[in-house]
Amino acid sequence: xxxxxxxxRSTSSIRSLVAGAxxxxxxxxxxxxxxxxxxxxxxxxxxxxxxxxVITTAHITRNxxxxxxxxxxxxxxxxKPQPQMADWTVSDDGLTYTFTLRDGLKxxxxxxxxxxxxxxxxxxxxxxxxxxxxIMDVTESLTATDDKTLVWKLTKPFGPLLDTIGKQSALxxxxxxxxxxxxxxxxxxxxxxxxxxFKFVVDEFQPGVSVTYVKNEDYLPRSEPADNMAGxxxxxxxxxxxxxxxxxxxxxxxxxxxxxxxxxxxxxxLLPLLDGDPDVVYEKREPMGYQTIGRMNFKYPPFNDIKVxxxxxxxxxxxxxxxxxxGNPDYYEVCGAIFGCGTPLADATGSETLTSxxxxxxxxxxxxxxxxxxxxxxxxxxxxxVTLAAQPVVAAQALRNAGFNVDMQPxxxxxxxxxxxxxxxxxxxxxxLFFTNWLVPEISSPLVSPMLNGRGDKAWFGWPDxxxxxxxxxxxxxxxxxxxxxxxxxxxxxxxxxxxxYIPLGQYINPQARRSNIVDxxxxxxxxxxxxxxxx
Amino acid sequence: MLGYIIxxxxxxxxxxxxxxxxxxxxxxxxxxxxxAIIAGDMATPEQLDRIREAMGLNDxxxxxxxxxxxxxxxxxxxxxxxxGTEVTEMIGQRIFPTLNMALLTIVIAVLIAVPMGxxxxxxxxxxxxxxxxxxxxxxxxxxxxxxGYLFILVFSITLGWLPVQGYASPSEKGMLAxxxxxxxxxxxxxxxxxxxxxxxxxxxxxxxxxxxxIRTARAKGVRESKVLFRHALRNASVPILTVIGTGxxxxxxxxxxxxxxxxxxxxxxxxxxxxxxxxxxxIQAMILITSGTYVVVNLLIDISYTIFDPRIRY
Numbered sequence: 001x002x003x004x005x006x007x008x009r010s011t012s013s014i015r016s017l018v019a020g021a022x023x024x025x026x027x028x029x030x031x032x033x034x035x036x037x038x039x040x041x042x043x044x045x046x047x048x049x050x051x052x053x054v055i056t057t058a059h060i061t062r063n064x065x066x067x068x069x070x071x072x073x074x075x076x077x078x079x080k081p082q083p084q085m086a087d088w089t090v091s092d093d094g095l096t097y098t099f100t101l102r103d104g105l106k107x108x109x110x111x112x113x114x115x116x117x118x119x120x121x122x123x124x125x126x127x128x129x130x131x132x133x134x135i136m137d138v139t140e141s142l143t144a145t146d147d148k149t150l151v152w153k154l155t156k157p158f159g160p161l162l163d164t165i166g167k168q169s170a171l172x173x174x175x176x177x178x179x180x181x182x183x184x185x186x187x188x189x190x191x192x193x194x195x196x197x198f199k200f201v202v203d204e205f206q207p208g209v210s211v212t213y214v215k216n217e218d219y220l221p222r223s224e225p226a227d228n229m230a231g232x233x234x235x236x237x238x239x240x241x242x243x244x245x246x247x248x249x250x251x252x253x254x255x256x257x258x259x260x261x262x263x264x265x266x267x268x269x270l271l272p273l274l275d276g277d278p279d280v281v282y283e284k285r286e287p288m289g290y291q292t293i294g295r296m297n298f299k300y301p302p303f304n305d306i307k308v309x310x311x312x313x314x315x316x317x318x319x320x321x322x323x324x325x326x327g328n329p330d331y332y333e334v335c336g337a338i339f340g341c342g343t344p345l346a347d348a349t350g351s352e353t354l355t356s357x358x359x360x361x362x363x364x365x366x367x368x369x370x371x372x373x374x375x376x377x378x379x380x381x382x383x384x385x386v387t388l389a390a391q392p393v394v395a396a397q398a399l400r401n402a403g404f405n406v407d408m409q410p411x412x413x414x415x416x417x418x419x420x421x422x423x424x425x426x427x428x429x430x431x432x433l434f435f436t437n438w439l440v441p442e443i444s445s446p447l448v449s450p451m452l453n454g455r456g457d458k459a460w461f462g463w464p465d466x467x468x469x470x471x472x473x474x475x476x477x478x479x480x481x482x483x484x485x486x487x488x489x490x491x492x493x494x495x496x497x498x499x500x501x502y503i504p505l506g507q508y509i510n511p512q513a514r515r516s517n518i519v520d521x522x523x524x525x526x527x528x529x530x531x532x533x534x535x536x
Numbered sequence: 537m538l539g540y541i542i543x544x545x546x547x548x549x550x551x552x553x554x555x556x557x558x559x560x561x562x563x564x565x566x567x568x569x570x571x572a573i574i575a576g577d578m579a580t581p582e583q584l585d586r587i588r589e590a591m592g593l594n595d596x597x598x599x600x601x602x603x604x605x606x607x608x609x610x611x612x613x614x615x616x617x618x619x620g621t622e623v624t625e626m627i628g629q630r631i632f633p634t635l636n637m638a639l640l641t642i643v644i645a646v647l648i649a650v651p652m653g654x655x656x657x658x659x660x661x662x663x664x665x666x667x668x669x670x671x672x673x674x675x676x677x678x679x680x681x682x683x684g685y686l687f688i689l690v691f692s693i694t695l696g697w698l699p700v701q702g703y704a705s706p707s708e709k710g711m712l713a714x715x716x717x718x719x720x721x722x723x724x725x726x727x728x729x730x731x732x733x734x735x736x737x738x739x740x741x742x743x744x745x746x747x748x749x750i751r752t753a754r755a756k757g758v759r760e761s762k763v764l765f766r767h768a769l770r771n772a773s774v775p776i777l778t779v780i781g782t783g784x785x786x787x788x789x790x791x792x793x794x795x796x797x798x799x800x801x802x803x804x805x806x807x808x809x810x811x812x813x814x815x816x817x818x819i820q821a822m823i824l825i826t827s828g829t830y831v832v833v834n835l836l837i838d839i840s841y842t843i844f845d846p847r848i849r850y
Binding site for chain 2: 047050051055056058130186190206208209210243245246249250251256259384411413415418419423436442453457458460461
C-alpha cells in the first residue's frame, strides 16, 4: 500500500529514487496529455454519498442520477414536457397514456432498455414521490404491454401527469433495470446501472470525496438540440470528475490555478476574488435559483392561532432577510409568489407586507388581538449551513420588535432536521419555527410543494390540518388548461398567505464559476454535463 | 521486557471495550437521525419512519449494540448508513493520505526542530536562542489555516511552484507527484510541531547540558558536536520522544482543518462528515481506531525509551 511504498522508497538509493520519480512523472505527463483535455473536474455543492435517487431528495443525488440514468419525459425551457426516452399519445377521454420507447436504448451493462424496466422504475418511484402517489391514487393499471409500449390507465383524468413524470426535481422518475427497480422503495439500491449519457465508475467512487463518470459511448442522443432537461444529450467530454472541497476558498484558489474547471455554487461575497482573471468566468446559471422560507408548527400555541401566524408574517421583511443572507442585490429578488417568480403559476397576491419591508405596527396590533401570552417561541437556528444562518437572526429581531418573546436556539443542521420531526410540545423538545431553502422547481407547483400538504399529522413538518388547500389541489389536478391552473394557483397563493402555511422570504441565486474554456453549459436548474465543451 | 509488551497489548482489549461502549451510548444520546440525511428535505414523517425501520434504527439499543459488537468481533466494522459502503473500505481509502501526510510532517518537523532546539540550548540566551523561542511562540499562536492560506498564496497562487490542493498517492502516482502536493500541507502542519519539538528539545538539553558528565566530556576534549548530539541529546531524548510520539498520534487521528484547506481526503474529514451525518458505524469505527492508535503509539514510545536510555528497563 502507499504507506509501505513510501517507506521502502525512502530507504532506497537516491539514484533509483530519482530515476523512478522521473519515470513516474514522464508516465503521468503522457497519461495527462492523453485525457486531460476532455476531462472536466467539477466541485459540486456537496459530496455525493447516497446513490439511490428514489430514496432521497438530496440535490446531489438527483444530479448524479441525471448523469447515469435517463427519463421517459423531460421538461424544456418553457416547462413543457418533451419526449426523452419515449414518445406518447393520450386518449381523447384523458384516461389512457400510451408511451412508446425510442429505438437503440441500452443500459450500461449492455442489456436493452424495455418498457418492463420503465414500469418497475415508475412503480418504485411512485411509492416515494408525492406527485407519483397522487397519480397512483387514480391509476387503474400501469403495464408494459410489450418491450416498446407502456400503457398507463387512469380512473379519472390527471391533467399534470406528463409534468409530474417530466419534472426535474424531487423526485424525477429515472429509469433503471427492472431487477434493480425491484428493490423496496425504502431500501437503497446497491447496483448503479442506468442508460444515461454517462457511466458511473464504481471503483473510483469515494463517498463524500469524489465520483467519476465516463462517457457512455453507446448512448443515442435525441436529434433535437438540448433545451433545459429535454433534447439531445450530446456528450463532448470523455470523463467528468466531481470532487468535494469542504473549503470554498480552496476551490476558488484551485479554479484560479486551473486545477479544476467548474464550481457549482459560490458565496456571493467571495466573487470579487475572481474579478480580473480572464481565464475564469462567474455567472448566474439557474434561471430562478432558490426560494428561502419560514415554516411554523401548527400543532401547538402560539402558531395554532391564525392571528399569531399572521402577526409573525407581517413582522418580516424579505428585503431585510435577503440583504443579510446574500448581500449583493444582483443575486437576490424580493418575490411574494409562493410558486416562485418566473414560473408559469407565479402570483404575488397577499404578499404585500413581506415585499414592502414588513409592517411592525400592524404586527403588534394583530398580536395584541391574538391569544399570544408571551410564551417564548422556540426558533431553531442552524449554525453550520451558510445559506440558512442569516434567516433566523433577522427573523428573531423582527419578531421581537413586534412583541414576540423569542428563544432562538442555535444547533447544527442535523439536530434541526431531527428535532423538526418531533411532534412534542416546543418546551419538551419540539419547536415553533424554522427556516429552509428550496430550489424553485421544487415549489413551483401545488403538486410538488411539500409545504402545501394540508393533511395534518401526515403533512410535512409543521403539520397544518387544512382541508381547503387539499380541495384546491384536487381542483388543480382536474384543471384542463394552463389558464385554469393559473386561476386555481392564484387561490392557493391567497389561501397560503392568509393561513400562513409558510412564509416565502424571497429568491436568491448562488452564482457558478468556470474556467473560460468550458463553454456551452446549459442554463438548467440541474447542472448537467452534456452539451458542454472543453476548448483548448 | 517481552512480558511487559504482552501485558500492555492485552490491556488494549478492556480499553477498547470500554471505548466501544461509551462511543455507542454517547452517539445514541446525541440528537440526530441518519434517516433524515438519507431521505432529504421533502420526506414526510411516515417515510422517515419506514427508512429508520429498514436501517434497523428502530431496534432496541441493546439489540443494535449486540449486533455491532458481534460484527466487530468478527473484524467487520459494518456498513455506512449513508452511502451503504463497507466502513473498512471507506477507512482503507482514507487512511493512507493521513498516514503519509503524518509521516512526512513528523519527518520534516524532527529534521528541523531537533537541531533548532539543540542549537538554541547550546547558544543559550544568544540571538539564536531568542530567534528559536520567538519562532516557537509564533508557530503555536498562528492558526494552522492562516499558515496554510499564506503558503498557498505565496507558493501556489503568486509563484505558481506548487499545486493549490489535492493528494496524489505515492504508490500510484509516484513519489514526486506525492511530494508535489503534500509538501505545502506537511509544512503547514510541521510549523506547529517544529515549534513544539524545538521548545521541548531546548528545555531538555538545557537541563542535561548542566550535568557533570557533560562538563567531564568537554574537559576530556570531546568534540562539541559529539558532546551535544551523542552525550546530551541522547540523555535528553525521553521527553522529546514523548512529544514526537503523541504528535504523530494526533496527526493520525486526523487534522481536519489542514485536510480541508488542502483538500486531502483523509480520515479527519471522514470523521467530521460522519459526525455531521450521524453515520454511526463510521464514527464508531473511527473512534475505535483513534483510541487504538493512541494506545499503540504510547506503547511504542515506552519501548523506544529503552533504546535511547538504557537505564530504563521494564
